[in-house]
Amino acid sequence: MLQTYRYSTLQETDFERLLARNTDPSRGIEQLVMEIIGDVKTNGDAALKKYAEKFDGVQLTRLYLEANEIASLASTIGREQQRALEIAFANIYRFHETQLRKERSIETMPGVKCWREPRPIEKVGLYIPGGSAVLPSTLLMLGVPARIAGCKEIVVCSPPQADGKINGYIAYCLQLLKIDRIYLVGGAQAVAAMAYGTESVPRVDKIFGPGNQYVTKAKSLLQGLTNVSIDMPAGPSEVLVIADDSANPEYVAADLLAQAEHGADSQAILVSTNEQLIDKVQVTLKTQLALLPRAAVAEKALANSYAILCANLEEAIAFSNQYAPEHLIIETDNWVPLLRKVSNAGSVFVGHLTPESVGDYASGTNHTLPTSGYARSYSGVSVDAFVKKITFQHLTAEGLRNIGPTVEILAELEGLQAHKNAVSVRLH
Ligand SMILES: NC(=O)c1ccc[n+]([C@@H]2O[C@H](COP(=O)([O-])OP(=O)(O)OC[C@H]3O[C@@H](n4cnc5c(N)ncnc54)[C@H](O)[C@@H]3O)[C@@H](O)[C@H]2O)c1
Ligand SMILES: N[C@H](CO)Cc1c[nH]c[nH+]1
Numbered sequence: 001m002l003q004t005y006r007y008s009t010l011q012e013t014d015f016e017r018l019l020a021r022n023t024d025p026s027r028g029i030e031q032l033v034m035e036i037i038g039d040v041k042t043n044g045d046a047a048l049k050k051y052a053e054k055f056d057g058v059q060l061t062r063l064y065l066e067a068n069e070i071a072s073l074a075s076t077i078g079r080e081q082q083r084a085l086e087i088a089f090a091n092i093y094r095f096h097e098t099q100l101r102k103e104r105s106i107e108t109m110p111g112v113k114c115w116r117e118p119r120p121i122e123k124v125g126l127y128i129p130g131g132s133a134v135l136p137s138t139l140l141m142l143g144v145p146a147r148i149a150g151c152k153e154i155v156v157c158s159p160p161q162a163d164g165k166i167n168g169y170i171a172y173c174l175q176l177l178k179i180d181r182i183y184l185v186g187g188a189q190a191v192a193a194m195a196y197g198t199e200s201v202p203r204v205d206k207i208f209g210p211g212n213q214y215v216t217k218a219k220s221l222l223q224g225l226t227n228v229s230i231d232m233p234a235g236p237s238e239v240l241v242i243a244d245d246s247a248n249p250e251y252v253a254a255d256l257l258a259q260a261e262h263g264a265d266s267q268a269i270l271v272s273t274n275e276q277l278i279d280k281v282q283v284t285l286k287t288q289l290a291l292l293p294r295a296a297v298a299e300k301a302l303a304n305s306y307a308i309l310c311a312n313l314e315e316a317i318a319f320s321n322q323y324a325p326e327h328l329i330i331e332t333d334n335w336v337p338l339l340r341k342v343s344n345a346g347s348v349f350v351g352h353l354t355p356e357s358v359g360d361y362a363s364g365t366n367h368t369l370p371t372s373g374y375a376r377s378y379s380g381v382s383v384d385a386f387v388k389k390i391t392f393q394h395l396t397a398e399g400l401r402n403i404g405p406t407v408e409i410l411a412e413l414e415g416l417q418a419h420k421n422a423v424s425v426r427l428h
């Protein structure tokens with residue numbers, strides 16, 4: 001089921017192939033996404049309605065639902081599900097609220113004081129995927145940090161259901177987040193609508209959220225075409241599991257399948273020091289796969305996936321760092337010394353009793369994470385992503401005396417006399 005490779009025999013070309021995934025799966029669809037973007041820019045709501053019919057199979061007269069409609073959909077869900085969403089909301093809130101800590105001001109020279117203060121990004125757009133699966137958890141993962149940051153306007157877009165509405169769980173999360181409108185727009189057209197603004201959809205300053213190849217492509221194109229910014233490239237889900245002799249093959253197989261079921265383009269990688277464990281996981285994968293409603297999707301994802309047999313955990317961590325997984329699960333008894341060796345990963349789950357699913361839903365950490373190797377340079381979504389950090393400074397007379405001559409020299413050596421004068425007129 002999973003093609004197995006031995007780490008010690010991997011050639012450079014093997015590494016290139018194994019680490020590549022679909023680095024840019026959307027290259028082939030660039031023209032289509034550009035057409036959609038142009039159409040939305042020119043025709044606004046009319047284009048959005050046309051695409052809702054074409055891609056989501058629904059005729060919309062209005063492109064959004066309001067508070068009373070959201071409340072009525074939210075009231076259809078069970079108490080047990082409400083409670084689970086409330087617990088997830090509370091844990092995500094608890095973990096993220098500490099991220100808005102005040103920074104200390106620094107006196108770099110006597111009388112020269114510098115400090116940084118966060119300010120919310122005023123208008124943010126959250127894209128909540130709704131194609132192959134509806135993900136209310138993604139709404140919590142984006143909405144909670146946006147609320148904590150204090151963003152004034154939170155625009156939420158998600159593809160409409162066949163009945164022109166949204167799922168009751170999404171509606172309940174909107175209520176928890178005190179967001180009283182949702183735009184029934186999906187795909188590249190949603191990203192374009194939030195970047196340009198249409199008659200119905202407000203223009204935003206930054207767009208967040210994962211999505212399929214159309215969504216991801218539109219985010220990267222619009223970041224260049226407009227002055228809207230984006231959170232990160234968050235594409236098809238992926239997981240890398242490091243497992244040694246102490247790992248339970250049932251747990252390992254379950255963790256691999258949990259990400260494989262996201263989409264046919266997802267990847268689930270097993271890196272193990274034990275060949276028998278890999279064999280056992282392969283058998284268990286088959287048994288568990290047969291029981292999944294989304295078996296066909298997960299099976300396709302496993303076809304993109306593989307196992308790596310390593311001589312020791314050092315090799316395993318080295319491979320993981322090269323791959324830079326969105327999610328890393330370390331299923332070993334002795335995981336503590338490994339942690340400091342992890343240099344590239346979106347989010348890490350350690351020990352035998354920490355399934356990645358807990359981070360997807362409710363432990364408190366964010367599940368919007370960099371994929372496709374971007375964990376080498378990006379962090380997952382946090383409150384920081386919803387604020388700008390503005391620097392401030394203040395000089396006293398002593399401060400001006402201390403720093404002024406240095407600035408005068410530096411301005412002069414760059415040939416910028418006006419810069420020097422701005423100091424000199426105060427100093428002399
Ligand atoms: N990295 C992360 O943090 C993270 C988190 C959650 C989900 N994900 C990923 O997000 C993705 C969600 O994808 P999805 O498809 O389920 O939902 P989606 O909402 O991203 O896409 C659905 C929309 O795509 C558009 N579309 C569909 N077919 C099209 C076509 N032929 N041409 C143009 N547009 C078309 C439609 O407008 C539709 O509304 C999955 O790959 C999942 O793994 C990633
Ligand atoms: N694993 C996904 C991020 O890659 C997030 C998610 C949402 N629901 C379940 N899982």
Ligand SMILES: [Zn+2]
Pocket residue numbers: 237258259262360
């Ligand atoms: Zn998941």
